[in-house]
Amino acid sequence: APDTEGSSATPSTSLNFEDAESLPVNVLRDCQEISVTAAPTNHAEDTVCIQSESDITNSFTEEQQTKKIHHYILCKKRDCLGVSQEERARIKTTKKKQMFNHSLIFNKDLAYSPKVQMWWLVYIEGEGQYCLICKKFDSKNPQNKKEFFSAEPSTRLKKDCLEEHIATKRHKDAITAILMNRFSVFQKELDHNAEVQVDVYERVFYCFYWLAKEDIANVKVKSLLKLVAKLGCDMSGFNHTSVGSFRNMLLLLGEMIQNEVISAVTGPFGVMVDDMTDIANLEQMIGFIQYYNRGSEKVEVKFLCLENVLASSDAADSLTITSILLEVIEKHSLNFDWFKS
Numbered sequence: 001a002p003d004t005e006g007s008s009a010t011p012s013t014s015l016n017f018e019d020a021e022s023l024p025v026n027v028l029r030d031c032q033e034i035s036v037t038a039a040p041t042n043h044a045e046d047t048v049c050i051q052s053e054s055d056i057t058n059s060f061t062e063e064q065q066t067k068k069i070h071h072y073i074l075c076k077k078r079d080c081l082g083v084s085q086e087e088r089a090r091i092k093t094t095k096k097k098q099m100f101n102h103s104l105i106f107n108k109d110l111a112y113s114p115k116v117q118m119w120w121l122v123y124i125e126g127e128g129q130y131c132l133i134c135k136k137f138d139s140k141n142p143q144n145k146k147e148f149f150s151a152e153p154s155t156r157l158k159k160d161c162l163e164e165h166i167a168t169k170r171h172k173d174a175i176t177a178i179l180m181n182r183f184s185v186f187q188k189e190l191d192h193n194a195e196v197q198v199d200v201y202e203r204v205f206y207c208f209y210w211l212a213k214e215d216i217a218n219v220k221v222k223s224l225l226k227l228v229a230k231l232g233c234d235m236s237g238f239n240h241t242s243v244g245s246f247r248n249m250l251l252l253l254g255e256m257i258q259n260e261v262i263s264a265v266t267g268p269f270g271v272m273v274d275d276m277t278d279i280a281n282l283e284q285m286i287g288f289i290q291y292y293n294r295g296s297e298k299v300e301v302k303f304l305c306l307e308n309v310l311a312s313s314d315a316a317d318s319l320t321i322t323s324i325l326l327e328v329i330e331k332h333s334l335n336f337d338w339f340k341s
Contacts, residue, residue: 051118051132053077059135060124067126072105072112072119087125098157100129110162116178121162128153131165133174200238203228208246208253221246261302262332265291269334270341272301273325275309275316283309283316285324304328 056071068084075081082102083091091099100123104111111121113133122130131149148154149165165171207224211217222241229235240249269291276284287304305328313320329339 056122056132059122059132060130064124064127067124070100070102070105070123070125071121071132075102075105083123083125090126096155098155100157101159104159104162110159110166113166113175115175118178124153128155129157129162130154131171131174133178134171137174137177196234197237200235203233203235204238205249205253208249212253218246218250258304258332261289261304262334264293264295264300265289265334265338266294267292268338268340271304271325271329271339273321275321285309285316285321287325287328304332 051073053073056073057065057069060069068087070080070083080102083100088099091097102123105119105121105123112119116133118133120131120133122132124130129149130153134150137150149171154161154165204225207221207228208218211221211224225235225238225241240246269289271287271289273285273287276286285305285307287307288301289304290299290301292298293300307324307328309316309320309324313323329336
């Protein structure tokens with residue numbers, strides 16, 4: 001007989017066991033009375049779910065895991081469309097005699113939370129129904145401190161009970177807590193990258209410096225960085241691997257070395273310059289500076305500059321070279337009174 005209005009019981013049909021051969025494989029054949037549940041019609045297949053079987057079963061105790069657990073993922077895998085015959089017999093002995101409406105498991109509008117992408121409704125035979133979202137944070141009713149749907153099962157097996165539950169503040173708070181927890185994991189990763197960022201960039205610059213000292217082409221830096229990471233150095237968070245980024249790093253490294261050289265010039269100095277033509281037929285002026293280093297107590301000769309001679313002149317004559325040299329000395333704030341040779 002059809003259900004009366006407001007009833008949540010699953011419609012069933014009584015068939016003889018001899019007719020089982022002609023039934024679908026997902027119809028129970030181990031009992032005289034076979035329960036056939038209508039297939040879901042709200043396109044549950046279209047949902048995105050981030051849960052796994054272990055996420056569901058591990059939410060319960062070992063004792064509960066020995067019982068039959070009904071959940072969208074579990075029931076979909078085993079083609080389960082109803083509770084077992086034992087559970088049906090048990091429910092008939094209870095006072096309320098309320099049968100769990102198994103089709104609610106597949107109800108996307110009710111048992112699925114699109115915000116956290118979770119199917120939350122779980123029914124454990126012999127107990128009742130649980131909410132995986134509330135169970136994750138052991139949420140309680142703020143008024144009577146009851147833990148129905150979380151630590152304790154809800155035995156009010158009606159659709160309106162589920163509708164009331166998803167409208168409660170504690171269910172919504174649990175959803176917010178899950179979203180905040182996911183964000184905090186992402187934030188922790190950002191914080192970790194920020195903490196190690198200085199060390200990571202220091203390793204990258206050391207790699208560039210080593211390549212330069214060993215006269216190795218800087219295009220090998222990518223493979224060198226992979227080797228450094230493979231040897232156990234944390235290189236997480238470093239994503240600047242474009243040609244432009246590598247060029248800027250090399251220029252910055254050169255600028256830092258140049259600043260160290262300039263800062264060591266604390267007295268008289270001399271400059272040696274010469275011009276040369278590079279592979280692109282550009283006139284380049286190369287400059288070296290000689291000075292007394294008070295730190296090492298030695299006279300040192302260091303690379304000073306590389307300038308394009310024809311950038312502002314048509315000829316690489318002595319007047320042009322002298323003008324560029326004076327601009328370099330002024331740019332690096334070197335004292336002209338110390339310029340001796």
